[in-house]
Structure formats: C-alpha cells, structure tokens
Amino acid sequence: MPYVGAIYRPPSEHRSFILQVTVGCSHNKCTFCSVYKDKKFQIKSLDEIAEDIETAKPYAPHIRRAFLADGDALIVPQKKLVKIMEMVNEAFPNLERIGIYGNAKSILRKSADDLRKLKNLKLGIVYIGLESGNEEILKRVKKGSTTTHMIEAAQLIHEAGITLSVTVILGLGGKEMSHVHAVDTGKVLSQMDPEFAAALSLMLVPPAPLCEDYEAGRFQLPDAFEMLEELALIITNMKVTHCFFSSNHASNYLPIQVWLPEGKEEILSLIQEVINRHDRNLLRPEAYRGL
Ligand code: SF4
Structure with missing residues (x-):
C-alpha cells in the first residue's frame, strides 16, 4: 500500500x-508529539483513496476491520467522509467495523446526525486523545482543546451510539504536576465515560518540542514508579459505567488490563504492591519501551 510517511494506528487495530x-494531523501542535511533525497536513483526493482501496481488493474476503488514518481523519468534511466510507463498504463486503482517530475539534464539527450517518456506514469506534484531564496541562502542551470540549465530544459520540476509546498519557504534567494530572485525568475520564480507556507513558522523542524543555531542565519526567503512582491515582478517581482500561502499549512500564468498575480494587492492590516492592525487574526494561 503506497502510504505517505510512517503510519500510526491504535494497538487494537493491528x-x-x-x-x-x-x-x-490537522492540529500538529502538541508539544509532546513527534509522530507527524514531518508531514504537511492534507486530505487525500477521492481518486487517490479509490486507488488505495483498489490495491487492497484482492484481500477483500479477509478484511473485516478498516482503520482510517492518519492523525485525525474525522476532520475530513462530512460529505467526503461519507463517500469514502461508502467506497470502503462497497469494496469489502465482509467489513464489520471502521475505526478512526478524532480530536474534540473534529468531533464537535459534526452533529449527532452526521455521526449517526457514519455509524450506519459501520463507523464503530472513535479514538480520542484526552492526554490529561488538567486544564493547565492541556494548555501547556498545546493540545488545542479544553476538558469541556473533550467531555462534549465524548457525549456526542455516545449520542450517536459509537464506541469511544480514550487515551491518556502518564507523566504529561511532569514531576511538578504529577498528582493533579492523575487526579484530574481520572475525573475527566469519568465524565467522558468511555467504553475503552488506555494509558501510555510519556516518551520524549525528537522532534517533539517538549524535548527541548526536558533538556533545558524546564520539564522533569516522573520516573517509572512515579508513573505507576499516576496510574493508580487515575484508576482510583475513575467512576465509569463499564470500561475496559489497559496500559498494554509498549511505552508503559507495567502492562495491565482491567474492567472497571468491577476489577478496581484488585488492580489497585496489584499496582500498589509493585510500587511498594520498588523492584525495577518487575517492570518493562527501558530498552523494550517504544512508541
Ligand atoms: S497528539 Fe494527536 S492531535 Fe496532537 S499533534 Fe499529535 S497527532 Fe496531532
């Protein structure tokens, strides 16, 4: 498939x-993010997309899931996105679900009816990066959305009957805001009430602008055990209806997965035990971490 540049997708879309x-990415300003800094944002033409679909057609009988990349494909204007999804549905008759990344801005540009229309075309899951539930941190990292926008966007996705998956980043507040980052993130996740939530651990990779702050000593990264404290605090503050929470991403020191609220106490005592033992051998080695 002739992709432009490196392609990123959620682990569950493997x-x-x-x-x-x-x-x-249409935003491309987040200071912790390195992934699309070399790409100038553009929406591909329908002809290019049709060609890519054609290339994949020989595999059509096996294609049950599709993921629309890159960073924020939900930003594609409604009419064009509908056309793209119709093309995908037509090409892959066994298709069960389409997934997509969205941010608060791109979601809020659509109405619940727009999203319902996409759902009827098999849009089954939207992945959104909350990153932090703390307003000051969102501002500092130039996320471009407030927590209010994030919560409104989540409500719209729920209204349309689409599954919501939310990502947060351990360590994003630095040592300075570690506690408040975790507490507020748990609280905002509660209000977003997603079906899936995932934690990543901050890795500073050039050309992410935050690297400069780190090197200049203006940003201090919490250590592995401090990140686990954040993980525990987020889960402690999460009051959700029914959510599968995981930290399986390769950036994390401790991979966990748990249904909340059912498994809350059990997973919190496991994380606490690892924190108490303070044994680095219990964690993913630094060399095996990745984005
Ligand atoms: S974190 Fe997401 S929204 Fe922010 S620049 Fe990276 S891809 Fe874009």
Whole structure:
C-alpha cells in the first residue's frame, strides 16, 4: 500500500486494513508529539483513496476491520467522509467495523446526525486523545482543546451510539504536576465515560518540542514508579459505567488490563504492591519501551 510517511494506528487495530485518507494531523501542535511533525497536513483526493482501496481488493474476503488514518481523519468534511466510507463498504463486503482517530475539534464539527450517518456506514469506534484531564496541562502542551470540549465530544459520540476509546498519557504534567494530572485525568475520564480507556507513558522523542524543555531542565519526567503512582491515582478517581482500561502499549512500564468498575480494587492492590516492592525487574526494561 503506497502510504505517505510512517503510519500510526491504535494497538487494537493491528489486524485492520489501514486506509490513509489524510496525511499528518490537522492540529500538529502538541508539544509532546513527534509522530507527524514531518508531514504537511492534507486530505487525500477521492481518486487517490479509490486507488488505495483498489490495491487492497484482492484481500477483500479477509478484511473485516478498516482503520482510517492518519492523525485525525474525522476532520475530513462530512460529505467526503461519507463517500469514502461508502467506497470502503462497497469494496469489502465482509467489513464489520471502521475505526478512526478524532480530536474534540473534529468531533464537535459534526452533529449527532452526521455521526449517526457514519455509524450506519459501520463507523464503530472513535479514538480520542484526552492526554490529561488538567486544564493547565492541556494548555501547556498545546493540545488545542479544553476538558469541556473533550467531555462534549465524548457525549456526542455516545449520542450517536459509537464506541469511544480514550487515551491518556502518564507523566504529561511532569514531576511538578504529577498528582493533579492523575487526579484530574481520572475525573475527566469519568465524565467522558468511555467504553475503552488506555494509558501510555510519556516518551520524549525528537522532534517533539517538549524535548527541548526536558533538556533545558524546564520539564522533569516522573520516573517509572512515579508513573505507576499516576496510574493508580487515575484508576482510583475513575467512576465509569463499564470500561475496559489497559496500559498494554509498549511505552508503559507495567502492562495491565482491567474492567472497571468491577476489577478496581484488585488492580489497585496489584499496582500498589509493585510500587511498594520498588523492584525495577518487575517492570518493562527501558530498552523494550517504544512508541
Ligand atoms: S497528539 Fe494527536 S492531535 Fe496532537 S499533534 Fe499529535 S497527532 Fe496531532
């Protein structure tokens, strides 16, 4: 498949056909993010997308899931996105679900009816990066959305009957704001009430602008055990209806997965035990971490 640049997708989309409909991220300003800094944002033309679909057609009988890349494909104007999803549905008759990354801005540009229409075209899951539930941190990292926007966007996704998956980043407040970052993140996750939530651990990779602050000593990264404290605090403050929470991403020191609220006490005591033992051998080695 002739992708433009490197392609990123959520771990749960590892079996999906990845169709690149945008190049890069429409926002591309988050200071912790390095992934699309080399790409100038553009929406691919319908002809290019049709060609990519054609290339994948020989595999059509096996394609049950599709993921629309890049960073924020939900930003594609409604009419064009509907057309793209119709093309995908037509090409892959066994298709069960389409997934997509969205941010608060791109979600809030659509109405519940728009999203319902996409759901009827098999849009089954939207992945959104909350990153932090703390307003000051969102501002500092130039996320471009407030917690109010994040919560409103989540409500719209629920209203349309689409599954919501939310990502947060351990360590994003630095040592300075570690506690408040974790507490507020748990609280905002509660209000977003997603079906899936995932924690990543901050890794500073050039050309992410936050690297400069780190090197200049203006930003101090919490250590592995401090990140686990954050993980525990987030879960402690999460009051959700029914959510599968995981930290399986390769950036994390301790991979966990748990249904909340059912498994809350058990997972909190496991994390606490690892924190108490303070044994680095219990954690993923630094060399095995990755984005
Ligand atoms: S974190 Fe997401 S929204 Fe922010 S620049 Fe990276 S891809 Fe874009």
